[in-house]
Amino acid sequence: MNECKCGNSKENLELKEILKKYEKDKSNLIQILNQVQEKYGYISTEAQKEISEYLGISMAEVYGVITFYSRFTLKPKGKYNIAVCLGTACFVKGSEKVLDKVKEILKIDVGQTTENGLFSIEATRCVGACGLAPVFTVNDEVYGKATPEMVESIIKRIREEENSVAEK
Amino acid sequence: MKSLEEIDEIRKKVRADLDLRVNENANTQEKHILVCGGTGCTSSKSPVIIENLKRLIKENNITNVKVIQTGCFGLCAKGPIVIVRPEDVFYALVKPEDAEDIINIHIKENKIVERLLCKDIDESVVKKLDELNFYKKQERIALNNCGKIDPENIDEYIAFDGYKALEKCLFELNPDEVIKIVSDSGLRGRGGAGFPTGKKWSFTKMAEGDQKYVVCNADEGDPGAFMDRSILEGTPHSVIEAMMIAGFAVGANKGYIYVRAEYPIAVRRFQIAIDQAKEYGILGKNIWNTGFDFDLEIRLGAGAFVCGEETALLESIEGRRGQPRLKPPFPANSGLWGKPTLINNVETYANIPGIILNGAEWYSNIGTETSKGTKVFALGGNVNNIGLVEVPMGTTLREIVFDIGGGIPNGRKFKAAQTGGPSGGCIPEEHLDTPIDYESLGAIGSMMGSGGLIVMDDSKCMVNLAKFYLEFTVDESCGKCTPCRIGTKRMLEILQKICDGNGEEEDLEKLEKLALNIKKASLCGLGQTAPNPVLSTLKYFREEYLAHIRNKTCPAGECKALAKYHINPDLCKGCGLCKRNCPVGAISGEVKQPHVIDEKKCIKCGACAEKCPFKAISK
Ligand SMILES: Cc1cc2nc3c(=O)[nH]c(=O)nc-3n(C[C@H](O)[C@H](O)[C@H](O)COP(=O)(O)O)c2cc1C
Numbered sequence: 001m002n003e004c005k006c007g008n009s010k011e012n013l014e015l016k017e018i019l020k021k022y023e024k025d026k027s028n029l030i031q032i033l034n035q036v037q038e039k040y041g042y043i044s045t046e047a048q049k050e051i052s053e054y055l056g057i058s059m060a061e062v063y064g065v066i067t068f069y070s071r072f073t074l075k076p077k078g079k080y081n082i083a084v085c086l087g088t089a090c091f092v093k094g095s096e097k098v099l100d101k102v103k104e105i106l107k108i109d110v111g112q113t114t115e116n117g118l119f120s121i122e123a124t125r126c127v128g129a130c131g132l133a134p135v136f137t138v139n140d141e142v143y144g145k146a147t148p149e150m151v152e153s154i155i156k157r158i159r160e161e162e163n164s165v166a167e168k
Numbered sequence: 169m170k171s172l173e174e175i176d177e178i179r180k181k182v183r184a185d186l187d188l189r190v191n192e193n194a195n196t197q198e199k200h201i202l203v204c205g206g207t208g209c210t211s212s213k214s215p216v217i218i219e220n221l222k223r224l225i226k227e228n229n230i231t232n233v234k235v236i237q238t239g240c241f242g243l244c245a246k247g248p249i250v251i252v253r254p255e256d257v258f259y260a261l262v263k264p265e266d267a268e269d270i271i272n273i274h275i276k277e278n279k280i281v282e283r284l285l286c287k288d289i290d291e292s293v294v295k296k297l298d299e300l301n302f303y304k305k306q307e308r309i310a311l312n313n314c315g316k317i318d319p320e321n322i323d324e325y326i327a328f329d330g331y332k333a334l335e336k337c338l339f340e341l342n343p344d345e346v347i348k349i350v351s352d353s354g355l356r357g358r359g360g361a362g363f364p365t366g367k368k369w370s371f372t373k374m375a376e377g378d379q380k381y382v383v384c385n386a387d388e389g390d391p392g393a394f395m396d397r398s399i400l401e402g403t404p405h406s407v408i409e410a411m412m413i414a415g416f417a418v419g420a421n422k423g424y425i426y427v428r429a430e431y432p433i434a435v436r437r438f439q440i441a442i443d444q445a446k447e448y449g450i451l452g453k454n455i456w457n458t459g460f461d462f463d464l465e466i467r468l469g470a471g472a473f474v475c476g477e478e479t480a481l482l483e484s485i486e487g488r489r490g491q492p493r494l495k496p497p498f499p500a501n502s503g504l505w506g507k508p509t510l511i512n513n514v515e516t517y518a519n520i521p522g523i524i525l526n527g528a529e530w531y532s533n534i535g536t537e538t539s540k541g542t543k544v545f546a547l548g549g550n551v552n553n554i555g556l557v558e559v560p561m562g563t564t565l566r567e568i569v570f571d572i573g574g575g576i577p578n579g580r581k582f583k584a585a586q587t588g589g590p591s592g593g594c595i596p597e598e599h600l601d602t603p604i605d606y607e608s609l610g611a612i613g614s615m616m617g618s619g620g621l622i623v624m625d626d627s628k629c630m631v632n633l634a635k636f637y638l639e640f641t642v643d644e645s646c647g648k649c650t651p652c653r654i655g656t657k658r659m660l661e662i663l664q665k666i667c668d669g670n671g672e673e674e675d676l677e678k679l680e681k682l683a684l685n686i687k688k689a690s691l692c693g694l695g696q697t698a699p700n701p702v703l704s705t706l707k708y709f710r711e712e713y714l715a716h717i718r719n720k721t722c723p724a725g726e727c728k729a730l731a732k733y734h735i736n737p738d739l740c741k742g743c744g745l746c747k748r749n750c751p752v753g754a755i756s757g758e759v760k761q762p763h764v765i766d767e768k769k770c771i772k773c774g775a776c777a778e779k780c781p782f783k784a785i786s787k
């Protein structure tokens with residue numbers, strides 16, 4: 001994912017596809033960034049450069065917008081992004097304990113990725129499933145009525161699956 | 169493209185087909201299985217239930233049963249929810265594999281699947297949704313279509329009087345008359361501040377400008393609130409229709425809805441709704457040959473709470489960092505790209521079609537002297553019936569928490585409720601009988617807010633709660649002005665100090681002083697309201713702060729640094745479970761002898777207390 005993207009790599013072409021959908025209007029910046037974030041899980045320096053050229057705005061402005069909005073990230077997330085909801089409804093039901101457990105097991109902090117690139121941790125605010133609070137998600141999968149034991153066993157399962165894939 | 173006559177045809181025909189949705193005695197052989205497709209139920213696999221139902225219907229060659237995905241029914245705690253109509257049987261906590269019984273027993277044998285019926289708080293088994301205590305005190309206006317129609321099918325919206333209010337405005341009323349109805353209804357903004365909606369419309373209409381805009385604020389930043397998202401997911405056309413009516417009234421032909429990108433289902437359904445409205449010629453140029461044009465676009469937010477503030481939202485739509493602008497000028501005069509712009513909240517809009525169709529008086533008869541109509545709340549936290557509720561203004565908090573919400577689970581006691589999210593305040597037991605309206609909530613140090621309503625039981629520490637909200641505002645402060653950027657950080661540091669057991673009594677005065685300064689000197693509503701959770705907890709739970717400071721204890725037992733785990737020798741049976749689960753080996757003791765915790769080694773993880781089968785360990 002991180003190799004050099006000289007000229008017309010696949011990623012570059014895909015980015016051009018995204019850009020083509022939008023008029024060269026400054027007000028489309030956030031819309032474009034959302035698409036890029038969605039597609040790649042982060043916004044690379046190369047992508048920032050492309051976007052700034054396309055919209056005719058400075059790199060600094062693009063960077064300024066990226067860093068302002070919490071949804072945008074400059075680094076890729078782990079293959080499994082564990083996002084614990086810290087919205088009020090989940091907080092009141094003890095989601096901090098779940099988050100503490102994830103941090104303890106993975107030995108990384110919120111916003112970081114494990115060295116092998118397998119896991120990253122995110123703290124989100126309300127994923128809209130407050131009826132199931134506390135809630136965490138692993139990529140797109142939502143887990144409700146969460147407990148520290150529950151994340152522990154899920155992380156264990158993922159590790160086992162990954163190991164058995166690696167062995168094959 | 170559909171003419172008005174064609175739309176009316178659709179309305180009549182589809183309304184007749186959908187009679188079974190609202191009429192238990194509908195004369196039909198058809199059945200509709202409604203499955204909740206709100207975010208809550210979707211997260212607990214309602215799409216798989218739908219898949220399974222559809223597959224079974226096909227396999228069994230059943231031809232008179234349709235499966236419909238709806239918006240949120242409200243009682244999310246009992247989701248996924250499935251309702252079979254016309255007989256109106258309500259199934260709760262349905263699992264994908266339960267589709268078998270619903271088809272085999274309910275549909276094929278015409279018998280109720282008893283085990284899937286919902287139990288009310290008093291353990292009575294309930295067959296129909298509205299028999300639940302949860303629904304008895306509710307009145308649905310903004311949520312009227314949620315859970316009734318398929319939000320991805322414009323025909324179903326049209327069938328239940330959809331786009332009739334727009335038709336009335338375009339053919340029977342002039343813009344001033346529309347504004348007068350909205351003003352007379354008494355509707356006030358549901359985004360938090362409660363500004364009279366009619367007045368805002370009239371300011372925007374009077375503003376000079378060749379181009380005007382209508383904007384819908386669907387940023388819904390209050391964490392733990394999901395009213396606006398549910399409206400967009402359950403009845404997106406209500407918002408489109410209302411924005412068009414607003415456009416007609418203020419003289420705008422272009423609308424934007426600013427939605428959080430974190431709301432994928434809402435965004436998708438809203439886009440489908442826009443596309444369908446365009447296809448029918450409801451959105452577009454020269455609508456129904458009246459000369460009125462209206463175009464509508466979605467703009468995605470990207471996770472910044474401050475973008476819910478109206479001028480920050482405008483900055484964000486224009487593609488910049490969402491930092492608030494100085495007011496005045498107000499958006500009504502200088503908004504998007506400097507043009508007059510009307511901004512209203514999702515729920516505010518969702519009330520409009522009903523008001524236009526039923527009249528100002530109908531609406532103003534609901535509610536209190538100063539606050540008319542209903543309010544939607546996202547009820548969450550330590551309460552039994554977590555979900556979405558819509559009640560007439562003037563309903564008391566006690567009714568919401570205990571009658572509708574079913575009270576506090578696990579035999580615990582009510583401690584406080586928070587309205588207004590990070591901008592609001594906590595409300596203690598003594599004020600539970602306060603009627604919900606803008607003024608009453610303000611008078612007790614909280615605010616209406618956008619509708620988040622979080623209940624806390626007696627295991628919650630109010631200092632920790634204040635700290636939680638402050639962490640949120642420190643995170644979300646846009647940094648434009650110093651009182652908010654630096655001041656909230658200082659406050660958070662003091663709160664952290666208190667929670668760590670290092671607080672001093674002067675700290676409380678410092679907090680209060682800082683709070684007042686931040687409120688006075690901040691540029692936008694975020695800073696101006698950020699200290700509220702601290703001020704209100706200080707007001708109602710001062711002893712709890714003092715216990716942290718003077719006695720170095722956290723009475724609720726939440727603040728880790730102050731927790732002291734202790735084994736009660738009279739209750740301990742010496743089973744050794746705690747010892748095995750302690751990560752740092754802080755517990756010692758012989759089998760069948762009372763165990764003890766070494767306070768010096770204990771890291772206060774709480775594992776022992778959770779594991780002890782005899783509840784011998786307290787903190
Ligand atoms: C920090 C902050 C956050 C806000 N968040 C929201 C929000 O999420 N949704 C909303 O409708 N209004 C929000 N508002 C209020 C808006 O600024 C504005 O008053 C509202 O959208 C106007 O619509 P209304 O009159 O229909 O309520 C927020 C205000 C502040 C100061």
Ligand code: SF4
Nearest residue numbers: 646648649652692695
């Ligand atoms: S009060 Fe806070 S959020 Fe508002 S403009 Fe100032 S720094 Fe930004």
Ligand code: SF4
Nearest residue numbers: 750770771773774776
């Ligand atoms: S709280 Fe944790 S560290 Fe302390 S005694 Fe119990 S299990 Fe051990």
Ligand code: SF4
Nearest residue numbers: 740741743744746780
């Ligand atoms: S788990 Fe409870 S009963 Fe068993 S040894 Fe520990 S304190 Fe005693």
Ligand code: FES
Nearest residue numbers: 085087090126127
């Ligand atoms: S607060 Fe966590 S899902 Fe809403």
Ligand code: FES
Nearest residue numbers: 204206208209240
């Ligand atoms: S999301 Fe299904 S009932 Fe609320």
